Amino acid sequence: MSFISIKFALFLCVVIALMCMIKDNRKQKILLLISSYVFYSMGDIRFLLLLIAVSGLMYFLGLRIDSDRLNAKKYLVLGVVVDVVVLGIFKYFNFFAESFSNLLGIEYTALNIILPLGISFYIFQSISYIADVYNHKIEVEKQPLNVLLYIGFFPQIVSGPIVKAHDFLPQLKNSHVITWENLSAGGQRFLIGLFKKKVIADRLAVCVDAVYAAPEAYSSFSILMAVISYSLQIYYDFSGYSDMAIGIATMMGFDLGENFNLPYLAKNPSDFWRRWHISLSSWFRDYVYFPLGGSRKGKLKTYTNLFITMLLSGLWHGASWAFVAWGAFHALASVVHKIFSDVRKKKPAKGANDNSIAGFAAVVINYICVALLWVPFRTNDIGKAVDIIRRMFSFKTGIHYIYDYTIVFVIILLVIQVIAILRNKWNNPIKPLDLGKFWNKVVVLCFIILTFVFAYIGDTAFIYAQF
Numbered sequence: 001m002s003f004i005s006i007k008f009a010l011f012l013c014v015v016i017a018l019m020c021m022i023k024d025n026r027k028q029k030i031l032l033l034i035s036s037y038v039f040y041s042m043g044d045i046r047f048l049l050l051l052i053a054v055s056g057l058m059y060f061l062g063l064r065i066d067s068d069r070l071n072a073k074k075y076l077v078l079g080v081v082v083d084v085v086v087l088g089i090f091k092y093f094n095f096f097a098e099s100f101s102n103l104l105g106i107e108y109t110a111l112n113i114i115l116p117l118g119i120s121f122y123i124f125q126s127i128s129y130i131a132d133v134y135n136h137k138i139e140v141e142k143q144p145l146n147v148l149l150y151i152g153f154f155p156q157i158v159s160g161p162i163v164k165a166h167d168f169l170p171q172l173k174n175s176h177v178i179t180w181e182n183l184s185a186g187g188q189r190f191l192i193g194l195f196k197k198k199v200i201a202d203r204l205a206v207c208v209d210a211v212y213a214a215p216e217a218y219s220s221f222s223i224l225m226a227v228i229s230y231s232l233q234i235y236y237d238f239s240g241y242s243d244m245a246i247g248i249a250t251m252m253g254f255d256l257g258e259n260f261n262l263p264y265l266a267k268n269p270s271d272f273w274r275r276w277h278i279s280l281s282s283w284f285r286d287y288v289y290f291p292l293g294g295s296r297k298g299k300l301k302t303y304t305n306l307f308i309t310m311l312l313s314g315l316w317h318g319a320s321w322a323f324v325a326w327g328a329f330h331a332l333a334s335v336v337h338k339i340f341s342d343v344r345k346k347k348p349a350k351g352a353n354d355n356s357i358a359g360f361a362a363v364v365i366n367y368i369c370v371a372l373l374w375v376p377f378r379t380n381d382i383g384k385a386v387d388i389i390r391r392m393f394s395f396k397t398g399i400h401y402i403y404d405y406t407i408v409f410v411i412i413l414l415v416i417q418v419i420a421i422l423r424n425k426w427n428n429p430i431k432p433l434d435l436g437k438f439w440n441k442v443v444v445l446c447f448i449i450l451t452f453v454f455a456y457i458g459d460t461a462f463i464y465a466q467f
Contacts (some may be wrong), residue, residue: 002461003190004198012248014388015177019252025175028147032252036154040117042157042249043351047116051152054086058126062133066140079130087123091116094095095319110269118157120316120467125151125282128166131287137166140179146172155248156243158251158463159241161259161279164286168254176253185432186250188444191431194242200409201237201463204229204457207403212378215388222391222401223408229406230378232413235263237463239284261428265417270341272370273310280316284309299342306338307331317467322376322385328371 001008015035022028041048061079065072088096094110115219129147132138142145150168151157195260211218211226218226242259249256259278266272273281289309295302314327375384420429 001039003241003248004194007042010231010253011035012296016183016251016257018177020178023175025173026145028150028192029172031060032144032154033149033152036149036152036157038157039259040152040157041152043117044114045216046114047119050086050116050119052148054083054123054126055148056129056144058129058151058414059141059144061130062140062147063142065130065133072134072161076130076134080127083123083126086161087119089113090119092315092319110274112210115466117465121160121162122151122157124162124280124287125165127287129169130247132165134191138169141169153249153254154343155245155254156256158467159238161245161256161282161463162244163256163279164283167257170251171254178252182253183251184435186247186252188246188432189250190244191241191247191328191444191447191451193247194449195243196236196240196243197462198455201233202455202458203238203405203458204233204236204403204409206456207406208233208378209400211401212388215384215391217399219392219398219400220396223388225401225403226394226409227371227375227388229403231264231367231374232409234377234463235260236409238374241462241464258295262417262426264367264413265420265426266370266423268337268358269369270364273330275336280313280392284313288312299339302337307335312335313393317377318380320380322380322382325382326373326377335371355457369399 014275016029018031019028022031037048037052041049058079058275061075064075068075090113093113098110098152100106122130129141129150133140146169148170150163150165153163153168156163207229211222212230215223215226233376239260246256246259256277261275261278263272263276266275288406289305292305292308293301308331309329311327313325314323314325314330317323317326372389375388376382379385381387420426423429435441
């Protein structure tokens with residue numbers, strides 16, 4: 001069930017109405033769990049039992065980790081292995097089987113394996129729970145209801161944000177009172193996400209889909225416009241989904257954290273990953289990079305840990321060599337930046353500051369690198385990605401396709417980023433308006449009208465739903 005549907009609007013209204021009537025904390029959680037499973041079933045009921053089984057196993061392993069500290073690590077490893085195997089079977093089996101078959105010269109017929117809805121996201125939250133119990137970041141949950149709800153919470157189960165156990169579970173301790181402030185803030189956040197998705201991302205998809213379908217027919221400039229368009233499309237598509245998920249949770253009194261912070265203002269690869277898909281980046285930091293040793297065991301080990309972490313992040317996004325290459329290039333860029341940063345600490349540059357021309361140049365260069373790396377991400381084919389990039393820089397003639405919406409949305413993004421730099425220290429400046437004031441109501445009403453007037457009419461799925 002898509003967030004952008006009448007069916008979901010009615011579903012959400014019913015859930016919020018029932019939460020208003022139910023004051024008891026346990027009954028509210030039962031309502032939310034049932035609602036979450038109903039929501040999940042509307043997407044694909046076949047894998048609901050898998051979600052419940054994984055959640056139940058994590059609850060049991062959490063109890064064992066807490067009660068048997070001598071063997072706690074074994075239970076943790078068992079849980080991680082089970083989670084990785086489940087994810088591997090559904091998401092990566094064909095990829096690895098085909099790769100090994102090609103290596104050995106054996107013919108392989110891919111199995112028809114359906115990817116369960118949201119599995120990449122809820123598996124990571126499952127690992128977060130048992131890891132947090134093991135590391136004493138949270139107390140073990142005695143009630144299975146809390147673990148089931150944490151892993152299956154409907155606003156974020158399909159495409160995140162990936163919420164860590166130590167951030168979400170404490171929010172289940174008390175009843176949630178539906179307030180006007182939360183409804184207002186959450187509704188505005190949802191509306192912003194809806195605008196990003198239906199007005200910006202889906203309109204940009206028109207240009208991107210056309211050019212990427214037949215890049216050999218288009219001029220170099222047209223391909224450049226399509227590459228820029230996709231960098232905007234994927235940002236507005238995924239951050240739009242995140243805004244909607246965060247907004248829905250806010251309406252019900254839950255805090256899912258932030259998932260994006262103007263990533264195209266990043267000055268380097270490390271800064272980009274602190275701003276892009278923040279919940280995933282911080283998950284890999286806490287549950288992969290730090291356990292590998294982080295930066296505690298010398299520079300070479302630090303660079304190796306960073307490279308492995310970023311490479312796994314690329315593989316998480318998709319089961320193909322294109323995603324591995326995408327992750328590897330981001331990993332290499334992060335390592336090079338880390339090395340450069342370490343050198344600069346020893347020999348600091350003179351006269352450098354955040355507001356300098358050098359800082360602006362760093363933002364532009366970083367954006368160019370990120371935009372180019374989105375090409376293999378979009379094509380899911382290394383050869384095609386190389387052809388597109390080569391054609392873009394070869395000044396070839398062809399269909400000259402200048403998409404007006406790309407220019408408009410680039411200007412909008414630049415304006416927002418300038419406001420962010422001037423008013424909020426390079427951070428997202430958008431805050432919910434106080435609807436107690438008349439002109440704020442007018443602004444929101446105008447925004448709603450603009451959304452419905454310019455929304456792209458078409459059935460376009462969220463990009464990250466495929467992961």
